[in-house]
Amino acid sequence: MFKIIGYRLLVSLPLLFFVTALTFFLVSFTPGDPAVVILGQNHTPEEYQRVREQLGLTQPLLVRYGDWLGDIVQGNLGTSIFNQEPVVAILNSRVGVTLSLVLGTTLVSTLVGVGLGLASALRRGFLATIVDTVSLLGFALPNFWLALVLVAIFSIGLHWLPAIGYVDPATSPGDWLRSLVLPVLVLSAPIIGVLAQQTRNAVLEVLDRPFIQTLRAGGASPASILFRHILRNAAIPIVTVVGLTFVGLLSGTVIVETVFALPGLGGLAVQATSRHDLPIIQGVVFYFTVIVIVVNLLVDLAYAWLNPRVRVA
Amino acid sequence: MSNDVITPGPVVTTGPGTRPPRWLLLKTLVRKPLALVTGGFLLVIILASLAAPLIAPYQPTALDLPNAFSGPTAKHLLGADELGRDVLTRLLYGGLQIEIGVLEGILTVLVVAIPLGILSGYLGGIFDRVMSAITDAILAIPAIILVLVILSLFPNNSHVSMIGFGLLISPGIARIIRGVTLPLREADFVAAARISGVSELQIMARHILTAVLRTAIIQASFVAASALHFVVALGYLGLTASPGQPDWGQMVAVAATQITSHPWLLVPPGGLVALTVLALILFGNALRDSSANVNQVAAMAEPVLPVGPPTPVAPVKDAQLPAPDALLAVRDLSVVFSNRKNQTRIVDGVSFDVRPGETVGLMGESGAGKSITALAILRLLPGAARLTGGQVFFEGRDLVALNDREFDRLRGTTLGLVSQEPLSSLDPTFTVGSQLGELVRRHDRVSGPKLKARCLELLNQVQLPDPARVLKSYPHELSGGMAQRVALAMALAGRPRLLVADEPTTALDVTVQKEILALFRKVQQETGMAILLVTHNFGVVADICDRVFVMYAGQVFEDAGVYELFRRPLNPYSQGLLRANPAKAQPGQPLQVIPGRVPSPGNWPPGCRFAPRCPYAQPECTTRFIPLVETGQGRLSRCIRLGELVEKELL
Numbered sequence: 001m002f003k004i005i006g007y008r009l010l011v012s013l014p015l016l017f018f019v020t021a022l023t024f025f026l027v028s029f030t031p032g033d034p035a036v037v038i039l040g041q042n043h044t045p046e047e048y049q050r051v052r053e054q055l056g057l058t059q060p061l062l063v064r065y066g067d068w069l070g071d072i073v074q075g076n077l078g079t080s081i082f083n084q085e086p087v088v089a090i091l092n093s094r095v096g097v098t099l100s101l102v103l104g105t106t107l108v109s110t111l112v113g114v115g116l117g118l119a120s121a122l123r124r125g126f127l128a129t130i131v132d133t134v135s136l137l138g139f140a141l142p143n144f145w146l147a148l149v150l151v152a153i154f155s156i157g158l159h160w161l162p163a164i165g166y167v168d169p170a171t172s173p174g175d176w177l178r179s180l181v182l183p184v185l186v187l188s189a190p191i192i193g194v195l196a197q198q199t200r201n202a203v204l205e206v207l208d209r210p211f212i213q214t215l216r217a218g219g220a221s222p223a224s225i226l227f228r229h230i231l232r233n234a235a236i237p238i239v240t241v242v243g244l245t246f247v248g249l250l251s252g253t254v255i256v257e258t259v260f261a262l263p264g265l266g267g268l269a270v271q272a273t274s275r276h277d278l279p280i281i282q283g284v285v286f287y288f289t290v291i292v293i294v295v296n297l298l299v300d301l302a303y304a305w306l307n308p309r310v311r312v313a
Numbered sequence: 314m315s316n317d318v319i320t321p322g323p324v325v326t327t328g329p330g331t332r333p334p335r336w337l338l339l340k341t342l343v344r345k346p347l348a349l350v351t352g353g354f355l356l357v358i359i360l361a362s363l364a365a366p367l368i369a370p371y372q373p374t375a376l377d378l379p380n381a382f383s384g385p386t387a388k389h390l391l392g393a394d395e396l397g398r399d400v401l402t403r404l405l406y407g408g409l410q411i412e413i414g415v416l417e418g419i420l421t422v423l424v425v426a427i428p429l430g431i432l433s434g435y436l437g438g439i440f441d442r443v444m445s446a447i448t449d450a451i452l453a454i455p456a457i458i459l460v461l462v463i464l465s466l467f468p469n470n471s472h473v474s475m476i477g478f479g480l481l482i483s484p485g486i487a488r489i490i491r492g493v494t495l496p497l498r499e500a501d502f503v504a505a506a507r508i509s510g511v512s513e514l515q516i517m518a519r520h521i522l523t524a525v526l527r528t529a530i531i532q533a534s535f536v537a538a539s540a541l542h543f544v545v546a547l548g549y550l551g552l553t554a555s556p557g558q559p560d561w562g563q564m565v566a567v568a569a570t571q572i573t574s575h576p577w578l579l580v581p582p583g584g585l586v587a588l589t590v591l592a593l594i595l596f597g598n599a600l601r602d603s604s605a606n607v608n609q610v611a612a613m614a615e616p617v618l619p620v621g622p623p624t625p626v627a628p629v630k631d632a633q634l635p636a637p638d639a640l641l642a643v644r645d646l647s648v649v650f651s652n653r654k655n656q657t658r659i660v661d662g663v664s665f666d667v668r669p670g671e672t673v674g675l676m677g678e679s680g681a682g683k684s685i686t687a688l689a690i691l692r693l694l695p696g697a698a699r700l701t702g703g704q705v706f707f708e709g710r711d712l713v714a715l716n717d718r719e720f721d722r723l724r725g726t727t728l729g730l731v732s733q734e735p736l737s738s739l740d741p742t743f744t745v746g747s748q749l750g751e752l753v754r755r756h757d758r759v760s761g762p763k764l765k766a767r768c769l770e771l772l773n774q775v776q777l778p779d780p781a782r783v784l785k786s787y788p789h790e791l792s793g794g795m796a797q798r799v800a801l802a803m804a805l806a807g808r809p810r811l812l813v814a815d816e817p818t819t820a821l822d823v824t825v826q827k828e829i830l831a832l833f834r835k836v837q838q839e840t841g842m843a844i845l846l847v848t849h850n851f852g853v854v855a856d857i858c859d860r861v862f863v864m865y866a867g868q869v870f871e872d873a874g875v876y877e878l879f880r881r882p883l884n885p886y887s888q889g890l891l892r893a894n895p896a897k898a899q900p901g902q903p904l905q906v907i908p909g910r911v912p913s914p915g916n917w918p919p920g921c922r923f924a925p926r927c928p929y930a931q932p933e934c935t936t937r938f939i940p941l942v943e944t945g946q947g948r949l950s951r952c953i954r955l956g957e958l959v960e961k962e963l964l
Contacts, residue, residue, distance in 0.1 A: 018450045023462050037466055140591040142542055144549050145583035148569050152576045210738040213693055218752045218803045219725025232742045251455035255546055270550050273461045281462050292453045308742060308787045
């Protein structure tokens with residue numbers, strides 16, 4: 001088990017390195033002067049000098065990159081150009097919102113998607129059509145639009161849920177949950193369909209495997225065959241798909257946090273983009289990459305737990 | 314935009330060695346109504362936005378304040394916004410910019426992904442590994458966040474954003490192209506080109522490129538769907554468009570500010586995006602399906618005939634009543650395999666008996682229907698197969714009449730199964746102890762030390778060395794022979810009265826085969842259970858069976874004691890099989906084979922189904938139904954020339 005964690009972390013380091021380098025050099029190789037882009041045409045020489053120093057543009061490229069990496073290792077991602085606060089402090093105050101959102105979505109979409117896929121594999125026909133339709137619509141509807149339509153129906157029309165905003169769980173756990181319902185629903189929409197289809201395929205594949213026949217012929221109970229044997233074997237490919245959809249889910253938070261005015265990382269990235277606050281965006285990229293690495297690690301652990309062949313190797 | 318993972322559905326490729334026919338894709342496509350409708354819709358959207366200045370009823374910025382917030386009316390077909398600007402007009406004018414963005418995305422993907430995919434698939438090696446690592450890294454980053462980095466450096470530049478989007482999507486598509494290229498590297502037409510001196514670069518540019526182009530076109534429609542979402546979302550966020558512009562995303566953003574009082578404004582832009590994406594996906598699906606059809610045309614289509622009227626039942630003794638001493642009596646069993654279009658009979662009126670403690674072989678070439686017969690008895694038919702007639706009596710009780718719950722009670726305790734693939738017949742995710750224990754717990758209702766003791770007893774019974782260690786092992790840690798012993802132990806857990814063994818030794822080494830057969834004999838002596846052994850191997854029959862039923866094309870052709878059958882088969886088919894048995898080959902004589910092959914179900918010839926391959930066939934053999942008749946000494950045979958052939962000593 002520790003071997004898997006260690007190996008995965010070792011493999012993840014290059015990814016982190018790659019992503020940070022990508023964003024760093026993207027800035028450096030941008031034609032024109034990033035400081036001018038950030039400040040616009042009307043700026044004082046002092047402002048210009050400050051931004052150039054903040055972006056490290058005054059030093060040679062490799063020195064800058066080395067400094068930047070050194071800072072990251074010490075937990076320093078620079079300061080916001082917009083309000084001079086440390087990037088790490090800003091991001092840490094917001095990461096909880098994004099995590100509530102992605103964890104809630106993963107939970108809801110996995111439960112509903114896997115349940116729907118399982119049901120449609122065992123009873124084909126009508127349910128399978130529903131799964132295909134949900135999957136198609138989940139992909140086709142733009143998420144920001146779906147969000148607004150749900151707000152129009154459930155918040156403005158029915159007054160069931162708040163339209164926008166976020167409540168800290170420490171303030172009121174109930175309101176916290178209510179503020180997450182619509183965002184989680186919107187983020188789950190495209191994932192539920194994908195997971196349901198993948199689950200259906202995985203279950204149908206497992207159903208065809210000879211060991212199901214052995215167990216049925218041997219007199220194992222139908223419930224045990226379904227929940228112990230079929231689900232566990234089907235879970236192996238499903239876990240991989242959950243990991244893959246997760247990256248798309250993080251993309252989704254960028255939009256959904258903006259629509260619902262949630263104070264998370266994704267919404268922050270959009271704000272920072274229109275303010276040209278580059279250090280903040282670089283920080284969000286870094287945080288997102290770390291989240292993806294952690295999720296990949298969890299997926300690997302789940303995979304190893306489910307599949308003994310991986311565990312031994 | 315929330316789906317960075319595209320490709321909904323499998324990627325269809327042509328088989329290796331076949332060069333995909335040109336234009337066939339287009340020809341198959343126009344025959345699909347869904348493709349025509351969605352393709353037509355997309356074409357209308359594109360043409361309409363190109364012709365916006367000609368066909369739009371108003372100017373995109375023309376104000377009509379008295380009609381602000383008008384819903385759909387004759388004046389404003391899709392309504393008017395907060396300044397009375399015509400929504401339809403603004404959608405038409407906004408289309409072009411969206412389409413340019415989508416096109417930029419697609420072109421970037423095609424230009425980047427196709428060469429990279431072909432190179433890593435065709436060259437392999439270090440290039441492939443580096444590409445694979447980069448792909449993994451890029452797939453791990455949410456695309457939009459990097460595009461936000463780009464947008465903060467190139468403010469309001471939708472072109473750079475969409476090219477960036479294309480670059481971030483490309484590795485995933487390149488991976489798909491690589492998958493299509495891999496088998497092509499070894500394809501015949503590529504090998505031929507290489508031998509005739511065409512350079513590697515030319516092979517890639519000419520032969521591989523044309524072959525992967527179809528996959529690339531299919532993927533392009535899914536990329537277009539993602540790109541459309543992306544470009545509209547950027548507009549919505551106000552990163553590439555400002556509020557006054559007739560931009561689809563901005564129209565949704567403006568509608569959002571009026572959501573409380575005028576929700577209608579959300580409908581036209583959002584609906585248009587949803588419909589267009591839907592059309593792109595469905596068009597892509599249609600492309601993919603046509604591509605699959607193209608491949609099917611290339612493959613040999615196996616004709617499936619509709620199921621005819623049931624063949625009249627052979628006048629065999631009192632066919633409907635089980636013999637009083639039979640443990641299992643199968644009567645007139647028929648199984649039909651149905652797909653969407655056709656029904657095909659695969660087992661046709663099979664009857665036979667198994668007596669207590671007896672080992673009976675069900676013998677025949679592949680496709681004879683013997684395994685399906687066995688599975689039908691166990692009520693384990695695969696999804697598309699259905700029992701359409703006949704009875705299965707166990708000690709005089711008709712099992713076919715039982716409901717599923719009643720039948721489940723017989724599983725393991727009355728009827729057991731050992732199947733062909735020992736390793737895949739065990740659940741790979743559980744230890745042997747876990748899956749064997751599950752069955753023991755259910756049958757014996759024991760737990761704890763008693764459960765373990767019974768498991769060890771079963772493993773000892775199947776002569777596994779070190780049973781305690783085997784209990785803790787996972788199936789992948791066992792050899793084929795060991796796995797088959799475990800499978801047998803699982804079948805024995807409920808102490809069945811009849812064990813159905815479906816080709817139990819076929820997948821094993823010859824020496825292991827002998828051991829397993831010996832084990833079957835030993836277990837049978839200890840338990841007194843009967844065995845129904847499905848096999849295509851006369852050696853196995855000779856080794857362990859008391860009696861044998863020879864099946865051909867869904868029918869029983871001969872029923873005889875093993876000794877009698879080997880001494881003198883009374884059916885041309887059994888005779889052919891025996892002569893073709895390699896174990897019986899005479900030194901210096903060529904091994905005999907039965908000419909031709911087993912007709913597939915649905916293609917059974919009229920009259921005697923073996924007639925086309927039979928050396929003794931006469932015209933009369935193919936004109937009418939051939940019954941299974943008694944030949945004395947309790948033997949049965951299906952051949953109308955039997956008497957004549959026996960007389961001439963041909964049999």
